[in-house]
Amino acid sequence: MLRKVSMMVAVSAAAFVMATGIAAAQDTLKIGASAPKTGPLAGGAAVTHWPNIKLWVEEVNKRGGLKVGNKQMKVELIEYDDKTTADEAIKNITRLATVDKVDFIVTPYSTGINVATAPLIAKFGYPHITTSAATDSVPEFAKRWQNSFWLLGTSKQLAEGVADALKKLRDSGAIGKRVALVNVADAFGLELKNAGKPALEKAGFEIVYEASYPLGTQDVAPIISAAKAANPDAFVAFSYPPDTFALTEQAQIQKFDVGAFYVGVGTAFPAFAGRFKDNANGVMGVGGINASAPEMQDYLKRHKEVTGAVPDAWASATTYAGLEILGQAIERAGTTDKAKVIAEIRKGPFKTVIGEVNLKDGINHNVWAVGQWQDGTFNGVASSGLSGAKAPVKKQPWK
Amino acid sequence: METIVTGVLLGGTYALIAIGLTLQYGVARIMNLANGETFVAACFIAFWLFTSYAINPLWGILVIAPVAFLVNWAIYALLLRPLVDRAKSQGMLEVDSILATFGLLFLFQGLMLRGFGGAYTSYTFLAERFDIFGTFYGLNRVVAFGAACVIAVLLYLFLYRTRYGTAVRAVAVNPNSAKLVGIDVAKAAALSFALGGALTACGGTLLSTFYTFNASMGVIFTMKALIIVIMGGVGDVRGAVIAALILGIAETAVARLVDPGLTLAATYALFVFVLLFRPQGIFGRQQA
Numbered sequence: 001m002l003r004k005v006s007m008m009v010a011v012s013a014a015a016f017v018m019a020t021g022i023a024a025a026q027d028t029l030k031i032g033a034s035a036p037k038t039g040p041l042a043g044g045a046a047v048t049h050w051p052n053i054k055l056w057v058e059e060v061n062k063r064g065g066l067k068v069g070n071k072q073m074k075v076e077l078i079e080y081d082d083k084t085t086a087d088e089a090i091k092n093i094t095r096l097a098t099v100d101k102v103d104f105i106v107t108p109y110s111t112g113i114n115v116a117t118a119p120l121i122a123k124f125g126y127p128h129i130t131t132s133a134a135t136d137s138v139p140e141f142a143k144r145w146q147n148s149f150w151l152l153g154t155s156k157q158l159a160e161g162v163a164d165a166l167k168k169l170r171d172s173g174a175i176g177k178r179v180a181l182v183n184v185a186d187a188f189g190l191e192l193k194n195a196g197k198p199a200l201e202k203a204g205f206e207i208v209y210e211a212s213y214p215l216g217t218q219d220v221a222p223i224i225s226a227a228k229a230a231n232p233d234a235f236v237a238f239s240y241p242p243d244t245f246a247l248t249e250q251a252q253i254q255k256f257d258v259g260a261f262y263v264g265v266g267t268a269f270p271a272f273a274g275r276f277k278d279n280a281n282g283v284m285g286v287g288g289i290n291a292s293a294p295e296m297q298d299y300l301k302r303h304k305e306v307t308g309a310v311p312d313a314w315a316s317a318t319t320y321a322g323l324e325i326l327g328q329a330i331e332r333a334g335t336t337d338k339a340k341v342i343a344e345i346r347k348g349p350f351k352t353v354i355g356e357v358n359l360k361d362g363i364n365h366n367v368w369a370v371g372q373w374q375d376g377t378f379n380g381v382a383s384s385g386l387s388g389a390k391a392p393v394k395k396q397p398w399k
Numbered sequence: 400m401e402t403i404v405t406g407v408l409l410g411g412t413y414a415l416i417a418i419g420l421t422l423q424y425g426v427a428r429i430m431n432l433a434n435g436e437t438f439v440a441a442c443f444i445a446f447w448l449f450t451s452y453a454i455n456p457l458w459g460i461l462v463i464a465p466v467a468f469l470v471n472w473a474i475y476a477l478l479l480r481p482l483v484d485r486a487k488s489q490g491m492l493e494v495d496s497i498l499a500t501f502g503l504l505f506l507f508q509g510l511m512l513r514g515f516g517g518a519y520t521s522y523t524f525l526a527e528r529f530d531i532f533g534t535f536y537g538l539n540r541v542v543a544f545g546a547a548c549v550i551a552v553l554l555y556l557f558l559y560r561t562r563y564g565t566a567v568r569a570v571a572v573n574p575n576s577a578k579l580v581g582i583d584v585a586k587a588a589a590l591s592f593a594l595g596g597a598l599t600a601c602g603g604t605l606l607s608t609f610y611t612f613n614a615s616m617g618v619i620f621t622m623k624a625l626i627i628v629i630m631g632g633v634g635d636v637r638g639a640v641i642a643a644l645i646l647g648i649a650e651t652a653v654a655r656l657v658d659p660g661l662t663l664a665a666t667y668a669l670f671v672f673v674l675l676f677r678p679q680g681i682f683g684r685q686q687a
Contacts, residue, residue, distance in 0.1 A: 038508060042517035043613040084615075185660055213659035216619060218610055219412070221405045221536070222654035241519045242611040249526055249609065253537045266519070275523050 029066060029073040029336065031057070032080070032096030034117075035109035039084025040216075043241060047269055048132060048315045049109045051307040053077065056323040058306055066327055069334040078102060082109075086116035093117055097124040103336045107322060111135050111188065118145050125338045127329070127345055131322035132315050134158060136191055142362030147342050149325075149359045151318050153367035153384065155188070158286055159196030159238075161369020161382035163203040165284060165392045166234055166260055168382075170205075174394035175259035176233035180209040182223055182247075183238040184264070192238035192264070200236075208232050218242050224250040234260035241266030244285070245275065252279055252398040260284065261395045268313040268371055268378050280373045282395035287314025288371025288380030290355070290388035299353040313371055313378035321352035325359070355386070401534045402655045403648060408536060410647025411544030414551060414640045415606060416620050417627035419599030422554075425634020426571040426591035429479055430493055432500040434624055435617030436507035437467065437596055441603025442612045443515050446522055456524055457542070460604050464597045471596025474503070475589045483588070504617065511614035521611040543605040550601060551640050558636060567591055571634040626666065630673045632680025641681055645669065 035049050036042045057077050060066060065074035078100050082089035089108050096102045105121065107130045108114050114133040118141065121128040128148040135141075138150045169175045179200055183189035189212065197207060209230035213223060220243060227235060235258045237247050244266035251261065266272060267285020276283070289296055291313070299320060303311045311317065328351075329344040330336065348358040357364055366385035371378045372392055381392040416438065423431045431437075441463050448454040448462070482499060486492035525539040558564040569577040570587045578584050606612075627646065631638030646666060653665040673681065 037517055038512060038615045040615065042512075042615050043519035046516050046518035046613075182659070211659045213654070214663045217659070217662065219409050219650070220659075221409075222402070222651050223659050225401060225405070225534075226655055226659075245519075245521055245611045246609075249523075249537070253526065253528055254535050255528065269519075271519065271521070275521055277523075 028076045030076050030102040031104050032078045032102035033106040034080045034082045034089050034092035036084040037081035041084040041110050045109045047312050052319040055306045067331050089113045089117050122147050127342045129322040131319040149362050151364040155191035156195040157384050158369045159192045160199045163199035165370045165382040167203045169260050169392050177205050178208045178232040179205045179234045180227040180232035181207050181236050182211045184240050185212040186215045189238045218246045220246045220250050224254050228256045236262045239264040257397040259394045270310040284372045288368035289313045291377045295353050317353050321354045324352045325350045404531050406648030406651035408540045408544050410644035411547040413643035414547045415602030417624040417639045419595040420624040421628050421639040422591045422595035427588040429496045433503040435621035436504050437599045438603040438620045439617045441600035442607035445604040445607045456604050463600050463604050467600030468593045468597040472593035475592040519611050519613045524608040539608040546605050632683025635682040638682030
């Protein structure tokens with residue numbers, strides 16, 4: 001028995017030596033990704049998250065890999081499905097760090113899972129560049145986990161952008177001051193409503209209808225008819241993709257015409273314009289890009305070529321930018337040492353598809369808050385600290 | 400008035416979700432947890448037919464329903480029949496079939512992910528205004544409601560006015576006694592399961608015209624169907640339709656008159672209420 005055990009120890013020790021031996025000689029950079037392929041958020045990740053990882057890895061490898069010190073390292077991607085649960089994400093990241101021994105990891109998808117996995121990622125010491133997390137706790141998180149970087153902004157920025165865009169429309173005489181405000185009853189919807197309502201009131205708007213609905217609601221006819229009965233000038237919904245689509249279709253069916261129509265996540269998806277065609281024109285939503293910037297146009301073209309699909313006009317480009325930052329920081333550090341790469345990310349600045357990004361305090365302060373469909377492009381119309389915003393236009397009646 | 404019409408339309412939608420499971424659970428005695436996946440698969444096929452071949456989803460049903468019938472027949476014959484044969488009691492069959500269809504759920508989900516990806520999918524079909532008493536409703540919802548009525552009536556006529564339908568009902572009430580009067584229980588159960596699958600697929604096709612769906616949404620539909628089936632009384636089509644209408648109207652009334660945030664609370668309150676006062680369901684029979 002004793003012999004058997006010592007034999008096993010010897011074998012595993014040998015295996016360990018071999019494994020580390022290979023690791024030392026490797027010319028590939030292992031990057032791990034854990035995000036939803038199934039579960040409630042798989043739909044969003046399939047548009048925003050996975051295609052950009054694919055694009056970045058393909059492009060890096062096509063140009064021969066990353067230049068780390070005096071080595072050219074090709075990227076090898078290891079992907080796991082987190083089934084949209086934090087438990088699974090934690091298992092995946094532990095596995096990536098301890099079994100696959102990846103050099104770096106790609107951020108998980110969504111606010112909830114990023115926050116849930118942040119302590120673990122901090123423990124393993126990986127740089128954690130989040131590109132799909134928007135919450136008001138960003139400043140606190142960035143301080144707590146010094147390895148974490150937050151690119152998508154805060155709920156407050158996103159919600160105040162709405163007040164900002166509506167104010168511009170009111171000042172131009174396009175709309176009055178009556179606003180109907182609805183939100184999906186989960187963390188995202190509530191945070192945006194809690195920040196958006198005071199911002200709207202401060203900007204002199206009057207909330208004439210306010211309601212929330214459970215996550216997953218697609219039968220929104222009563223919500224639209226109640227909002228319509230309140231006779232508002234603007235409709236604002238902090239919604240998720242299925243309800244974003246349902247609210248827009250119902251508004252169109254019930255001829256609920258307002259001068260400003262804002263719906264949440266999903267508005268920036270190419271599928272939104274694809275489905276509503278001319279009726280998408282003038283609809284506002286979360287996000288936005290500076291579609292006329294040359295680096296953005298180039299990105300849109302490459303994304304289409306490599307993944308076969310047009311990216312969404314919000315977090316897609318941010319997700320890609322997060323990977324660009326990781327790549328550039330590794331090259332600048334000239335090593336795969338995680339702490340050195342983190343220090344390099346803090347140093348900044350980085351040239352990315354969303355413009356120049358600085359992450360001195362771990363936060364990207366310049367973000368798009370509101371975009372609007374204008375003749376087939378989802379242009380940013382309200383932002384914090386970014387130039388290139390188009391003026392919001394009045395929503396014409398539904399066809 | 401507007402609330403009632405909206406509620407009735409929603410009830411039609413719910414009836415479409417639940418009617419297939421009523422047959423599968425009530426007659427074939429299979430608690431099919433993969434019911435929602437069948438539903439979503441039909442949504443995807445309708446979407447694919449519509450976008451690739453410009454086939455109107457209403458015609459699409461003519462393709463989708465028979466295919467679903469055959470697939471479900473095969474599932475029953477190959478996967479579930481052995482469970483039925485070895486089950487010593489009703490309870491054992493229920494546990495076994497739940498486990499088996501739970502596995503099936505993941506298989507279907509995986510296949511759909513492979514085939515269609517995980518993204519949200521939707522298309523526009525008949526998203527036109529339809530005027531009822533001066534208020535506009537989505538034509539696609541009205542059409543789905545109409546189809547739900549037609550399906551429910553045909554099913555009712557089949558079950559209550561034909562000889563074979565009577566046999567199917569006999570199996571639903573008591574499989575052992577049905578054998579004694581010369582009914583081929585195995586065949587009746589297989590037929591009910593396959594028919595249930597076909598009806599679920601019809602529902603999916605119709606709902607795809609106004610719902611946004613993705614490969615992992617099946618469980619939402621299974622949950623809703625389950626609530627309706629249990630409220631209506633297991634195996635009773637009339638009960639399922641009435642339960643669906645009650646839920647539809649209640650949810651709409653709560654959303655319109657109280658608060659849209661309370662629709663789920665209303666659903667479960669009604670569910671608890673029915674379970675407390677009529678545990679066998681609205682039309683269910685007291686177990687002997």
